Amino acid sequence: MKYQRPKGTADILPDDAKKWNYVEETARMLFEDYRYHEIRTPMFENFDVFSRTSGDTSDVVTKEMYDFDDKGGRHMSLRPEGTAGVVRAFVENKLYGPEHPRPVKVFYMGSMFRYERPQSGRQREFHQIGVEAFGSNEPELDVEVIAMGMDLLKHFGLSDLRLEINTLGDKQSRDAYRQALIDFLEPHFDELSDDSKVRLHKNPLRVLDSKDKRDKEIVKDAPSILDYLNEDSKRHFDRVKSLLDALKIPYVIDPDMVRGLDYYSHTIFEIMVNSKSLGEGYTTICAGGRYNGLVEQLGGPEMPGIGFGLGMERLMLLMDAQDVTFPVLDQLDxxxxxxxxxxxxxxxxxxxxxxxxxxxxxxxxxxxxxxxxxxxxxxxxxxxxxxxxxxxxxxxxxxxxxxxxxxxxxxxxxxxxxxxxxxxxxxxxxxxxxx
Missing domain, CATH: 3.40.50.800 (Anticodon-binding domain)
Structure with missing residues (x-):
């Protein structure tokens, strides 16, 4: 019998592992400069940790999660992303307590698992670097997280970066926009893809994120979230933009960006790179945003949060494509x-x-x-x-x-x-x- 690695996984051999170690150590040093500290969470969690936070209409929950019943009959899942497990750990270990100065800043690195079609830079077991910060609702923290993501990619020697931002507003703004979107989409119900039909009344914002060609054509004329922001949401987003300007970080506003998971609110962003190694045009390499309300969903107190995630496999492809020079770290004395x-x-x-x-x-x-x-x-x-x-x-x-x-x-x-x-x-x- 010939034994092979499972489909959608990869062996990271010693020469490549040296490059991975360099990337991870560079990230660790940069995060420490920003006063983010490492957290390590289990590779599998209770299924509800991810289904409750990601949303029951998200592709992650409905199509991609590796879930199973263990020998004790518990419904478990391999982690498909890093944020939910970190939030669970934050709540369970009471990192919101007064003895922990706010904002509480952490970062993580490790394997994630999604059952999807393997392709360049996208595997069923993939590796993610991410950061999370809890306890501040200030736009300044949004901008720090964005600036840190840009800083990290520049440390890796990547060029031709493009920052795209949007806002989903607070709950009041989002609810108003949600209804406007339903009113717009309902006359097109029969034309929507099966997935979008299911999502229309549960989470219509996900229809904007559909990859189906018919859906894309329909939503081209959909109303914009920016037209439904209340004063608080406008003020938050305006402050984010002015701070990015102050730091001389160029950005593009993309009102159609919604992100793939349900827990985001207010500022969301994607850092993109123009490289043919991941397809034509600009491709997302780092993405994240604010998720006020997620801590409460997992049983914690009202506690705002924000973070981002970065895929290692895609990053390594980009660094190779842009001929980034890796330092020699295995010198023999x-x-x-x-x-x-x-x-x-x-x-x-x-x-x-x-x-x-x-x-x-x-x-x-x-x-x-x-x-x-x-x-x-x-x-x-x-x-x-x-x-x-x-x-x-x-x-x-x-x-x-x-x-x-x-x-x-x-x-x-x-x-x-x-x-x-x-x-x-x-x-x-x-x-x-x-x-």
Missing amino acids: VYVVGIGEQTSVETLQIVQALRANGFSADRDYLDRKPKAQFKTANRLNAQYTITIGESELESKKANVKQMTSGKEVAVPLADITQDFDDVINKYFNDDEEID
Whole structure:
């Protein structure tokens, strides 16, 4: 039997994993600069956590969730997105308490699961980086989250970014718009797709998000949410726009943007990139918005929130397509060459001592001749080689060679194992140290 990975999943091999690690560590450092701290939630949750927050008419709930009954008869689901689990953790662990300064800012990274047709940059198991901030209703926090998303993508070296924003207003504005949309769509009921017929009276805003060609044609003339905003909603959105202007972050208002999940309110946004690697024209790479009311839905107090999510697979495709240079993060400091079987114990002791002192070190494990070992050191771009044979064993010294300059010196074994930094400073360039 031939074993293969499940459809819609991918093996991330060592060379690619180095790139993923770089992206994740870059994100961690940037988020810490903005004072966001990591949170880790379970990979599966009670089904209701996602169905209640995402909306029972969303594609995520109706078509894409991996759900199952466990052995205890509990209805569970693999997480299809990160926000709901973070909100559940926020409520369950009472992070809204007075001992937690507001806003409470967190970020997450991990696998998500959706049963959909696999395609470039879109898998059934995919990886997401996201942030959430709770406890402030101020437009300034909306703009901080947007600015952080833009900042992150620029840190990754991506160019030709486009920020699109919209508002869904508060509940009062949304209810007024919801009715106007129903009134507009009802005369076209028979022309709508089956999915949109179901959504029309449950959540008509989702019809605007339909991918069906007939639906798209119908909603072209639909009323705009911007015409139904009350004064508070207008004031919030105007403040967001003025703050983006103050930070010199260009944006485009897209009144048709509604996002795919039901929990959004007020500011929503998408950061797009123009790259053929994900199709023609601009494609969304990072998206999010405000979700006032979501904490209450999961049993918490009234507590506003805002966040965004970023797909790792799509990001990696874009970085490759734009020829982003990844730094070398696996530098080999020292390769230890042993000449003769009798040196095996000493070479093992040396590499372990070097590793204990913070150096990356390796040696031969295939019983190869010295020439083959030196070739390996060259291929791995080792900065130094340490060579030990019978004569070196007797003299209790080893030959240390700096590969870039070719300079080679005999150094006492005790000096090498005790403080190799000092060896470098003493025998080679005074200003050269290995981090």
